Amino acid sequence: MITKKLIKIIEEAFFRVIMFLSTCIIIFALGLIIYSILNKGIPSLSIEMLTQTPKGGFYFGKEGGILNAIIGSLYLSIGATILAFIIGLPVSLYINVFLIKRRKFVNTIRFLLDLLWGIPSIVYGAFGFTIMIFLGMKASLLAGIIVVTLFIIPIMVRAIDEGLKTVPLGLIESSASLGATKSEIAFRVFTKQCFPCIITAILLSFGRAIGDAASVLFTTGFTDHIPTSITQQTATLPLSIFFQLSSPIPEVKNRAYAAATVLTIIVLFISILSRILSEKYKKTIIKF
Amino acid sequence: MDESIKIKVENLNLLIGRKHILNNINILIPKNKVTVILGPSGCGKTTLMKCLNRLTDLYPEMKVSGKIFIDNKEILNTRNDITKIRKRMGLLSQRPYPLPMSIYKNITFGLKISGRRKRIFLNKRIEHYLKQASLWDEVSDRLKEPASCLSIGQQQRLCLARGLAVDPDIILADEPTSALDPLSSEAIEKKFIELKKSYTIVVVTHVLRQAMRIADYVVFMYLGEIIEQGEAKEFFKNPKRDKTKSYLQGVFN
Ligand SMILES: Nc1ncnc2c1ncn2[C@@H]1O[C@H](COP(=O)(O)OP(=O)(O)O)[C@@H](O)[C@H]1O
Ligand SMILES: [Mg+2]
Numbered sequence: 001m002i003t004k005k006l007i008k009i010i011e012e013a014f015f016r017v018i019m020f021l022s023t024c025i026i027i028f029a030l031g032l033i034i035y036s037i038l039n040k041g042i043p044s045l046s047i048e049m050l051t052q053t054p055k056g057g058f059y060f061g062k063e064g065g066i067l068n069a070i071i072g073s074l075y076l077s078i079g080a081t082i083l084a085f086i087i088g089l090p091v092s093l094y095i096n097v098f099l100i101k102r103r104k105f106v107n108t109i110r111f112l113l114d115l116l117w118g119i120p121s122i123v124y125g126a127f128g129f130t131i132m133i134f135l136g137m138k139a140s141l142l143a144g145i146i147v148v149t150l151f152i153i154p155i156m157v158r159a160i161d162e163g164l165k166t167v168p169l170g171l172i173e174s175s176a177s178l179g180a181t182k183s184e185i186a187f188r189v190f191t192k193q194c195f196p197c198i199i200t201a202i203l204l205s206f207g208r209a210i211g212d213a214a215s216v217l218f219t220t221g222f223t224d225h226i227p228t229s230i231t232q233q234t235a236t237l238p239l240s241i242f243f244q245l246s247s248p249i250p251e252v253k254n255r256a257y258a259a260a261t262v263l264t265i266i267v268l269f270i271s272i273l274s275r276i277l278s279e280k281y282k283k284t285i286i287k288f
Numbered sequence: 289m290d291e292s293i294k295i296k297v298e299n300l301n302l303l304i305g306r307k308h309i310l311n312n313i314n315i316l317i318p319k320n321k322v323t324v325i326l327g328p329s330g331c332g333k334t335t336l337m338k339c340l341n342r343l344t345d346l347y348p349e350m351k352v353s354g355k356i357f358i359d360n361k362e363i364l365n366t367r368n369d370i371t372k373i374r375k376r377m378g379l380l381s382q383r384p385y386p387l388p389m390s391i392y393k394n395i396t397f398g399l400k401i402s403g404r405r406k407r408i409f410l411n412k413r414i415e416h417y418l419k420q421a422s423l424w425d426e427v428s429d430r431l432k433e434p435a436s437c438l439s440i441g442q443q444q445r446l447c448l449a450r451g452l453a454v455d456p457d458i459i460l461a462d463e464p465t466s467a468l469d470p471l472s473s474e475a476i477e478k479k480f481i482e483l484k485k486s487y488t489i490v491v492v493t494h495v496l497r498q499a500m501r502i503a504d505y506v507v508f509m510y511l512g513e514i515i516e517q518g519e520a521k522e523f524f525k526n527p528k529r530d531k532t533k534s535y536l537q538g539v540f541n
Contacts, residue, residue, distance in 0.1 A: 100346070101346070101347060101348045101349065102348075168385070169346070170381055170382075170383070170385045171385045171387075172346065173338075173343050173346065173379070173381065173385070174379060174381060174385040174387075174447065175387065175397075176343060176346065176374060177341055177343065177374050177377065177378070177379035177451070177460075178374070178375070178397060178398040178401070178450065178451070178454055179371040179372070179374050179375035179398055179401060179402060179454055180371070180397075180398075180401055181371055181401075184401050188397070188401070189387055189388065192387070192388040192389055193388040195388075283434050283436065283437075284388050284389060284390070284434040284436060285388045285436065286385070286386055286387075286388050286435070286436045287436065288385075
């Protein structure tokens with residue numbers, strides 16, 4: 001009897017320690033990453049970095065900045081996020097409102113989307129590249145947007161889906177009893193009930209889009225100019241970091257950290273924004 | 289069909305797989321009366337309600353056959369516009385499901401999807417229906433607040449007002465007070481008695497006392513079948529079938 005109790009206590013303590021340690025490891029790793037980026041990045045971060053495009057000799061440590069990459073990345077991820085949203089929202093509404101009772105079918109769709117989510121972005125990049133060659137397309141902002149859109153659609157759909165899934169059947173029934181059609185229920189009721197979740201999905205997708213290097217490696221090209229049309233090549237922050245980090249010149253290397261700082265700040269800002277917005281709209285949703 | 293009959297259910301059967309949930313249901317629901325559908329839990333009351341406004345459409349597993357006439361119009365016929373039919377019935381469910389929007393928009397939702405958008409018209413209607421559901425005094429100064437801020441009792445009255453706003457002639461209520469406190473329940477019951485002047489009301493309940501308080505006409509169900517139906521006074525005083533008698537004496541439940 002006593003030994004059983006003792007074993008339980010030891011077991012409890014053991015798992016507690018394990019959980020505590022793993023939490024520590026995560027926090028420590030995160031702290032270390034942020035510290036090493038900021039430590040090297042902040043000193044090289046200057047107004048010039050943020051407001052100028054690379055001048056001649058930028059990659060040898062001369063003047064210029066990464067404005068081309070910042071703007072390029074924003075163009076690319078905003079474009080892709082908008083496209084993915086336009087495609088993704090109807091898909092998730094469709095599987096949750098129109099197919100609500102086709103559980104097997106819907107679960108198959110979810111499973112496929114999860115598979116797509118799991119495919120490494122380099123595969124999307126390579127796929128996009130193959131298609132581009134096939135169509136005779138050149139590397140461009142447009143090609144990048146298309147590939148990144150494909151890459152974040154599963155994220156967008158599944159993230160919205162997680163929210164829509166929780167809407168109770170009773171809410172559909174009561175909306176239907178007011179004379180609403182399924183599309184009215186989808187677009188007027190579900191989108192409101194899941195608004196915080198939709199915001200989170202958008203910003204999550206955006207975060208993934210802006211941080212990914214592999215999917216744009218072959219598809220957007222790289223240029224020192226800010227693109228003025230979607231058919232032009234464009235620089236992106238992840239590639240800018242990659243190229244500068246590969247340089248043997250310490251100054252350029254440090255600038256890579258500055259670019260990484262910019263990217264981190266953008267992603268951090270997006271996460272905080274998503275928290276604030278979804279908190280703000282949580283009031284209207286009904287808790288069931 | 290008799291003028292005094294609002295809803296006529298004829299040989300209604302509902303199967304889920306091989307399971308007979310509703311078995312050859314025949315009911316005549318009188319106009320401008322409170323009809324109570326009474327029976328123990330699981331006997332198919334909710335399912336019967338779902339047939340009346342064809343919410344069964346949302347459940348592909350339910351196979352419905354038979355006929356339901358509302359004012360002589362057959363509604364199970366899939367060629368009829370179901371949204372129009374549903375607008376003729378306000379629904380109160382077991383627990384309130386307010387829409388995730390403001391109190392104001394909850395009421396105007398039904399009107400807006402029917403194409404009524406004029407502000408002045410909407411404002412007038414809102415006051416009217418909130419008063420009808422005895423909610424106006426409590427919310428008149430915070431119509432813009434989300435409906436989620438209301439208490440459960442208030443939410444249920446909001447759902448009533450929202451249902452009335454689409455201008456139905458029938459109110460369907462499925463155990464509308466089961467999630468509410470006694471005071472809110474009483475408010476809803478009183479409302480039904482008041483509203484029967486202008487509406488035909490069908491209330492599902494398994495609470496015998498509630499049935500006695502509000503019913504004009506009673507339909508007693510047991511295991512998916514109608515055991516007995518009739519005028520409330522007669523039903524409670526002289527039940528004809530043994531099952532009814534034992535239910536009234538509290539043998540089941
Ligand atoms: N969607 C469904 N799928 C399977 N069985 C169901 C479904 N809906 C109801 N039932 C079954 O039908 C019977 C009647 O249910 P219901 O109409 O909810 O009863 P009540 O409202 O009288 O308590 C129950 O046995 C229930 O298990
Ligand atoms: Mg029920």
